[in-house]
Structure formats: C-alpha cells, structure tokens
Amino acid sequence: MTGSRPVLTMTGISKTFPGVRALHDVDFRLFAGEVHALMGENGAGKSTLIKALTGVYEIDEGTITLDGEQVAFSGPMQAAAHGVSTVYQEVNLCPNLSVAENVFIGREPRRLGVIRWGETRRRARELLARLDLDIDVTALLGTYSLAVQQMVAIARAIDVRARVLILDEPTSSLDADEAAQLFRVMRQLRDEGLGILFVTHFLDQVYGIADRITVLRNGTLVGEYRTEELPQFSLVEKMIGKELDVLERLDEQPRRVVSSRADATALVDTAELGRKGAVAPFTLRIHAGEVVGLAGLLGSGRTEVARLLFGADRADHGQIRVDGGKAPLRNPVQAIDRGIGFCSENRRAEGIVPDLSVRENMMLAMQAARGWLRPIPRRRQDELVDRYVQALSIRPANPDLPVRNLSGGNQQKVLLARWLITEPRLLILDEPTRGIDVGAKAEIQKLVVELSDGGMAVLFISAELEEVLRLSHRVAVMRDRTMVAQLTNDDTLDADRVMRTIASGTHRKEVQR
Amino acid sequence: MNTLTDRFRPLTGHRLFWPALVLVVMLAANTVYRPGFLSVEVKEGHLYGTPVDILRLSAPLILVALGMTLVIATGGIDLSVGSLCAISGAIACLHISEASDQNSLSTVFTALALAFGVALVLGAWNGLLVAVIGIQPIIATLILMVAGRGLAQLITEGQIITINSGPYRAIGLGHVLTLPLAIIIAVAAALLVAALTRRTALGLIVESVGGNAEASRLAGIRSGRIVFLVYVVSAACAAIAGFMMTANVSSADGNAAGLWIELDAILAVVIGGTSLAGGRFSLGGTILGALIIQTLTTTVYAMNIDPQTSLLFKAVVVIAVCLIQSPAFRARVSRRRGATTPRPTTRQPEKEQVSA
Numbered sequence: 090m091t092g093s094r095p096v097l098t099m100t101g102i103s104k105t106f107p108g109v110r111a112l113h114d115v116d117f118r119l120f121a122g123e124v125h126a127l128m129g130e131n132g133a134g135k136s137t138l139i140k141a142l143t144g145v146y147e148i149d150e151g152t153i154t155l156d157g158e159q160v161a162f163s164g165p166m167q168a169a170a171h172g173v174s175t176v177y178q179e180v181n182l183c184p185n186l187s188v189a190e191n192v193f194i195g196r197e198p199r200r201l202g203v204i205r206w207g208e209t210r211r212r213a214r215e216l217l218a219r220l221d222l223d224i225d226v227t228a229l230l231g232t233y234s235l236a237v238q239q240m241v242a243i244a245r246a247i248d249v250r251a252r253v254l255i256l257d258e259p260t261s262s263l264d265a266d267e268a269a270q271l272f273r274v275m276r277q278l279r280d281e282g283l284g285i286l287f288v289t290h291f292l293d294q295v296y297g298i299a300d301r302i303t304v305l306r307n308g309t310l311v312g313e314y315r316t317e318e319l320p321q322f323s324l325v326e327k328m329i330g331k332e333l334d335v336l337e338r339l340d341e342q343p344r345r346v347v348s349s350r351a352d353a354t355a356l357v358d359t360a361e362l363g364r365k366g367a368v369a370p371f372t373l374r375i376h377a378g379e380v381v382g383l384a385g386l387l388g389s390g391r392t393e394v395a396r397l398l399f400g401a402d403r404a405d406h407g408q409i410r411v412d413g414g415k416a417p418l419r420n421p422v423q424a425i426d427r428g429i430g431f432c433s434e435n436r437r438a439e440g441i442v443p444d445l446s447v448r449e450n451m452m453l454a455m456q457a458a459r460g461w462l463r464p465i466p467r468r469r470q471d472e473l474v475d476r477y478v479q480a481l482s483i484r485p486a487n488p489d490l491p492v493r494n495l496s497g498g499n500q501q502k503v504l505l506a507r508w509l510i511t512e513p514r515l516l517i518l519d520e521p522t523r524g525i526d527v528g529a530k531a532e533i534q535k536l537v538v539e540l541s542d543g544g545m546a547v548l549f550i551s552a553e554l555e556e557v558l559r560l561s562h563r564v565a566v567m568r569d570r571t572m573v574a575q576l577t578n579d580d581t582l583d584a585d586r587v588m589r590t591i592a593s594g595t596h597r598k599e600v601q602r
Numbered sequence: 603m604n605t606l607t608d609r610f611r612p613l614t615g616h617r618l619f620w621p622a623l624v625l626v627v628m629l630a631a632n633t634v635y636r637p638g639f640l641s642v643e644v645k646e647g648h649l650y651g652t653p654v655d656i657l658r659l660s661a662p663l664i665l666v667a668l669g670m671t672l673v674i675a676t677g678g679i680d681l682s683v684g685s686l687c688a689i690s691g692a693i694a695c696l697h698i699s700e701a702s703d704q705n706s707l708s709t710v711f712t713a714l715a716l717a718f719g720v721a722l723v724l725g726a727w728n729g730l731l732v733a734v735i736g737i738q739p740i741i742a743t744l745i746l747m748v749a750g751r752g753l754a755q756l757i758t759e760g761q762i763i764t765i766n767s768g769p770y771r772a773i774g775l776g777h778v779l780t781l782p783l784a785i786i787i788a789v790a791a792a793l794l795v796a797a798l799t800r801r802t803a804l805g806l807i808v809e810s811v812g813g814n815a816e817a818s819r820l821a822g823i824r825s826g827r828i829v830f831l832v833y834v835v836s837a838a839c840a841a842i843a844g845f846m847m848t849a850n851v852s853s854a855d856g857n858a859a860g861l862w863i864e865l866d867a868i869l870a871v872v873i874g875g876t877s878l879a880g881g882r883f884s885l886g887g888t889i890l891g892a893l894i895i896q897t898l899t900t901t902v903y904a905m906n907i908d909p910q911t912s913l914l915f916k917a918v919v920v921i922a923v924c925l926i927q928s929p930a931f932r933a934r935v936s937r938r939r940g941a942t943t944p945r946p947t948t949r950q951p952e953k954e955q956v957s958a
Contacts, residue, residue: 421822
C-alpha cells in the first residue's frame with residue numbers, strides 16, 4: 090500500500106511570523122494511497138504546515154518535493170494545478186450557484202470563450218458519481234446538506250488530476266452519519282491511489298480512517314507513527330506534551346480541599362443542558378467558592394459549555410437553574426444579571442474593543458449593567474481601574490492607552506478586570522492563560538485561588554492539564570462534544586488519569602451528591 | 603529637523619489637527635484672494651460678514667452631520683436624512699399655511715412639534731429595520747431615502763408650499779444677541795449631543811458597539827437599543843435641519859429640500875476623522891468637517907468658479923483632506939522624503955520554478 094517513494098515530502102520546514110516561531114524544522118511525508126492524519130493542539134502548526142505546502146505562506150527554510158521534483162507553489166491555485174488540492178473546514182463554495190457551477194467555477198469547459206453548459210453538467214455528474222453521489226447538479230448548492238456540500242468541495246478538488254488531497258477539518262460541522270459517508274469516499278479515493286492529508290480534532294475519526302499519524306506540538310515535529318502502533322493514550326500525551334514549565338517550580342499549591350456541599354444549593358445547576366451541533370446535553374453543578382476545571386482537547390466542546398452557561402448561545406435542550414430557581418439564560422444580559430461573567434478564549438474577536446482605552450474596556454461590563462443613563466462617576470472609575478491595574482500588575486499602567494497597544498497577557502488581565510469589577514458570583518474563564526507569559530500565568534492562577542477562597546465560583550477552562558489540576562476542586566472532562574466524566578480532584582487524580590479519560594472516553598460519572 | 607518635528611508631534615498628532623489646518627488654509631486662501639473675506643461688522647445690531655454667513659449656512663449640515671456621526675460610530679449609516687429634512691419641513695410649512703394666523707407663535711410651535719414627532723417616528727422606523735429586523739443600514743435607510751421623497755411630495759401635493767410666517771422664518775434668518783439664530787440652534791444641538799454622549803455613558807457604549815459588536819454583546823450591552831436610539835437621534839437632528847432650510851426660503855419644496863445633504867453629512871463625518879467602520883467618533887471633528895464643506899461651497903461662489911464644475915473642485919479638496927488624514931498616506935510621503943535612510947534588506951528566498 091505505502092509504496093517505495095512518498096508522493097510528497099516536506100523536509101526541514103521552518104516558518105517564523107513576527108514574534109512567533111510557527112514551524113521549526115518540521116518533516117512530513119505522504120505516500121500515495123494512504124490517509125495520513127496531522128494531529129496537534131491549536132497553535133501546534135497544522136494549518137501553517139498546510140499553508141506552507143500550498144503556497145499561502147512562503148517558507149523560511151526547508152524543501153518540498155512532489156513526485157521527486159522540488160516545488161514552491163505561489164498559492165493554492167497553482168498548487169491545485171499541480172495536483173495538490175485543499176478542502177477547507179468552512180465549505181468555500183457559493184451556495185447560490187448550482188452544484189455543477191460550483192464544481193467547475195473558474196475553469197468551466199469552454200468553446201470560443203463560451204461556457205459549454207451541457208458539458209459542464211455532464212462532467213459534474215461523472216465526478217460526483219465517482220464519489221457515489223447521485224444528485225441533481227443543476228440544483229442550487231445551498232439546498233443540499235453540509236455533508237453533500239463537503240462532497241461537492243471534494244469533487245471540485247479531485248477533478249484537477251489530484252495526487253494529494255488535503256482535508257482540513259472536514260468533519261467539524263458534520264454529524265456522525267454524514268461523517269461516515271465522507272469516510273467512505275475518503276477510503277475509495279485512497280484506494281484509487283490518492284494521498285490524503287487529514288486534519289481533525291476528533292480522535293475516534295483518526296483511528297477510524299488514518300493509516301499513519303504525524304504529531305506536531307508547538308511548531309515542532311513530535312513524530313510520525315503508524316496508527317496501529319500508537320495507542321490513543323500515547324497520542325493525547327504526545328499532543329499535549331509534558332511541559333516541565335516554570336510554574337511547577339513555583340510554590341506548590343496545596344491540593345484543593347474538597348469541601349462537602351451535600352446540602353448546599355448549587356449556584357448554577359444544569360440539567361441535560363445542550364445545543365444541537367455544539368455540545369451534547371450535560372449535567373453540571375457549580376457551588377459558590379468552587380473551582381470546576383473543564384479539561385479536554387480543543388474542539389471537544391469546552392467553549393460551547395461555557396457559552397451555554399453564559400447565554401452567549403441559546404440552549405435548545407434541558408434547563409439551567411441559578412440559586413435553585415429556573416433561569417433561562419437566553420442572552421448574556423440575563424446571565425450577567427444573575428452574577429455570571431465570561432472571559433472568552435477569543436480575546437481579539439470577543440473580548441477587547443481595541444480602539445477603546447484600558448479604562449473604558451475595564452468599565453464596559455459594569456457600565457452595560459447600569460445602563461447608559463447612569464454613567465459611573467469618574468472618581469469611582471479611577472478608584473476601580475487603579476485598584477485592578479495594581480492588583481493584576483497591568484503594564485503599562487496607563488489606563489488611557491488604547492487597549493490594542495497592550496500585550497496579549499495584559500489584554501487578558503484587562504478582560505479579567507472587566508469582570509472582577511462587576512463582582513460576579515460565577516466567573517467563567519476560557520483559556521485565560523493561553524498565549525501569555527509564565528509570570529502573568531502564575532498571577533492569574535493565584536488570582537483564581539484567591540477569588541474562590543473569597544467565595545466566587547470559577548469555571549476554569551484550559552488545555553493545560555497541570556493547570557486545571559492545580560486549581561480545580563473538580564474536573565469535568567470533555568471529549569467529542571460530550572461531557573464524559575466529572576472527576577473529584579483528590580489524591581488519586583493526576584494528569585495521566587485525566588488524559589486516559591480524554592483518550593478512552595469512559596462514560597464514568599462520579600456523581601456529586 | 604528631527605527635534606522640530608518631535609516638538610510639534612503632540613500638536614500634529616491630535617486627531618483634529620489636520621481638518622483644522624485645512625480649514626485655516628482655506629480661509630487664508632480666501633483672504634489672499636479677497637482681503638475683506640474675514641471682516642465682520644455690526645449692522646443694525648446684527649453681525650454680518652462672510653464668516654458669519656459660513657457659520658449660518660453650515661448650521662443645517664452641522665445638525666445632520668451630528669446625528670450621522672453617532673450612526674456611523676455604531677458602524678451604520680443613515681441615507682434617509684435628506685428626505686427627513688424635506689418631510690419635516692413640509693409638515694411644518696403645511697400646518698402653518700393652513701392656519702388663520704401664520705404669525706401666531708402657538709401655530710408655529712404646534713407645527714414644529716407635529717413635524718418633529720413625525721420625524722421621530724420615522725427615525726424609529728429606521729431603527730426598527732436596522733436594530734430589530736437586522737437589515738443592513740445602507741439598505742434600511744435607503745428605503746426611507748427614496749420613499750421619504752415621495753412622502754414629502756405627498757404632503758406638499760407636489761407643490762411648493764409658500765408661507766409668510768415671521769416666527770418660522772426666524773429659525774433660519776432671525777438674530778438673537780447679534781448672532782443668527784441658526785448658529786445658536788446648531789451650537790445648542792452640538793452641546794446637547796455632546797452632553798448626551800459624553801456626560802452619560804452613551805458615547806462609550808456607541809463606540810464599543812461600533813468597535814467590536816460581539817465583544818460588546820458578551821459584555822452585556824444591549825446593542826439593539828443603542829442602535830435604535832442613534833437612528834432616532836439622527837432623525838431628530840435632520841428634522842431641525844429641515845426647519846432651518848425651509849425657514850430660510852419661507853417655503854417647502856418636497857423635491858429640493860435637503861437634497862444630497864446625506865452625502866455632505868457623511869463627508870463631514872469622515873473629514874472629521876470618524877471611521878466609516880464605526881468605533882471612535884469625534885463631534886468636534888464632524889463640526890470642523892461641516893465647516894470645511896460649507897467654506898468650500900462659499901469659496902466656489904466667491905472665486906467665481908463655474909458652478910457646473912464646482913462639484914469637481916469640491917471633490918478634489920475632499921480627496922486631499924482624506925489623504926492628508928490617512929496615516930498610511932502620510933507614512934508613504936514621509937518615507938519617500940527620507941529615502942536616504944537605508945531600507946532593511948529582506949532576503950527573498952529563491953523560488954524554484956515549477957515545471958508544468
């Protein structure tokens with residue numbers, strides 16, 4: 090199956106963006122007739138590697154050979170013309186055009202410059218038949234399901250004498266049946282001799298279809314493995330990595346005491362809360378003064394849980410109680426009214442307002458809660474802003490600077506301050522320490538401990554298990570958009586066990602009494 | 603050389619520096635062309651002179667542009683202001699023309715209240731389309747921009763309603779304490795809008811919604827209400843501007859009143875440094891922008907530039923102002939000037955030619 094010579098070889102690929110080393114000396118090879126999964130957490134360099142291959146980015150170092158010939162594509166179009174086609178996560182097609190038009194857009198069969206529609210339709214039907222898809226090619230693409238649209242995107246990709254097909258998270262918006270249909274097509278194309286590079290966050294799918302796995306972490310190559318020789322647990326371990334970071338040398342926090350709250354009413358209590366396509370129904374109780382960690386790989390549904398608890402997305406299943414009373418959280422305003430705050434993982438798009446000053450960004454949530462008619466007096470603003478600039482060591486300590494001039498870590502602290510000022514009872518922190526330096530990380534962790542000691546409940550989401558374990562009383566584990574376990578953080582719980590739970594997806598719930 | 607530019611940086615870095623400079627340069631050019639340009643005199647207890655005229659004539663534009671500033675700051679746009687000017691003017695004039703005593707103060711006030719009320723309702727209509735139904739602002743307000751002209755024609759029955767009302771005419775031409783009333787109204791409106799946005803948290807929230815709508819939503823801002831409100835404020839400003847325009851000529855022409863003022867207002871906002879993408883806004887900048895546009899118009903007349911080509915002249919100046927304000931353009935110009943500094947040489951990785 091895996092012939093003597095790889096169809097595609099990437100050797101010593103390095104790529105640096107200002108301030109970030111995205112790829113460092115990465116090797117990758119792809120054989121004809123195999124499905125090769127590229128794995129790694131977000132920021133590991135998967136997309137960068139694909140973009141380096143297809144010429145979206147110019148690589149700093151390294152060589153790419155296709156069929157033994159060295160190549161450097163100027164962009165996806167040229168790459169496709171040489172047989173390297175990419176299908177992206179979001180279907181990059183036009184729903185308002187017909188299926189046939191979508192397949193041939195930009196390269197319609199022509200005669201004397203005039204598009205030959207009959208020929209276009211006939212060839213589109215042929216291509217789709219190759220994918221076992223018998224649909225009306227004259228119908229608008231938008232009338233078909235996402236899965237079919239994904240197939241059409243693939244049909245478009247394989248038309249151009251493709252030798253390498255890159256599928257970048259093609260299944261993220263598909264349900265199980267649709268994904269199965271896609272895999273059937275992938276197997277068929279593989280058997281026809283295509284080399285398929287497959288990126289996904291779903292572990293099950295990797296083991297369902299991939300012949301070989303390459304793992305990246307922090308822009309470097311961890312290794313290339315045959316799927317059957319790499320157990321799931323090892324894969325997760327290799328993806329996350331065992332960072333011996335500086336934090337562990339900081340004062341080791343004593344293991345958080347599990348307080349017995351058998352009789353206390355939960356601050357927030359969800360019953361089978363869920364949203365179709367986002368996260369399967371889950372039941373989670375959070376008490377005052379408790380830190381609940383949410384562990385799981387990226388795309389496992391951690392953020393989706395947070396967004397439902399904050400009313401950022403509407404649940405379409407189950408119910409949520411706050412202080413024992415039913416509380417339909419339909420929008421953030423209702424959640425904030427009940428004392429819930431939410432720091433999004435996506436600082437840039439969902440957190441800061443870049444043009445506004447540090448002060449204004451900090452006051453935003455409190456001001457929104459008061460309404461625009463009741464401005465916060467300047468003296469009170471100064472008091473609050475000064476307090477949090479100091480408490481969180483925000484640098485530079487000038488509240489009148491536009492927040493976009495601050496570093497990522499300091500922007501994160503500004504967001505934290507925005508919510509702390511509102512004195513929430515439950516603070517949801519989605520990846521609060523991602524992409525910030527070790528010092529700021531430690532400060533934020535210390536703050537979480539202090540806040541929970543002061544009675545605030547915290548839902549702490551992080552990809553770093555050590556961090557989750559250090560801070561949480563309880564750890565809820567997410568896998569494939571399902572909450573698969575809730576583990577009490579006692580002496581028996583360690584990163585290994587959490588990793589094993591992520592990898593195996595045991596449906597073992599330690600019920601909180 | 604460097605120390606000089608550094609010393610002036612706090613000044614040149616101010617967001618209103620460039621529009622203010624343009625205004626000063628234009629006034630200076632006019633004075634050179636016609637030395638009496640800036641002279642102001644008191645006649646019969648009233649101030650007269652070209653600068654006063656510029657201020658008085660720019661009053662309607664300032665009003666419309668103030669409302670437009672808030673709309674644009676939320677990331678929207680209001681194309682219907684011109685039609686709203688025509689509608690409010692038509693309603694007021696119609697009511698006065700039907701009254702037995704056109705000079706009665708109560709008649710004029712009823713007319714103003716009636717027209718103002720209708721304008722608020724129409725503003726609420728715009729707000730409804732944008733904030734509640736979610737139509738793109740440019741389309742939502744285009745509806746009233748087109749339909750509003752028809753509505754104004756309907757009110758005036760296609761005629762030009764002429765009135766003879768002293769109190770109403772005073773809105774456009776009257777004087778209080780030697781100053782034209784129009785100027786006082788514009789200043790009062792500017793102060794009111796400034797107080798509304800900067801003394802409350804409205805300005806911050808508008809800038810937040812325009813700067814990052816999703817982040818604002820997640821911070822608990824009910825952006826729908828705010829967006830709705832700015833369209834109502836914009837309509838209110840347009841209504842007052844409509845009163846001034848019709849009072850100036852003591853007649854309401856549904857077709858001509860406020861024609862194309864939405865474009866001048868958008869220009870004034872942009873010249874004043876508020877981004878069309880939304881976010882930070884500057885009321886002072888908008889007023890400067892409106893003054894620049896009116897000064898331009900006056901200059902065109904004063905310099906006897908052929909009225910048929912005056913729009914072209916205006917366009918050239920506007921492009922110049924926008925270019926001067928653009929940091930990217932300024933950077934490019936100054937880079938070219940200082941081309942002696944060696945550029946960092948970037949090593950271009952050699953690209954292998956791919957054989958087809």
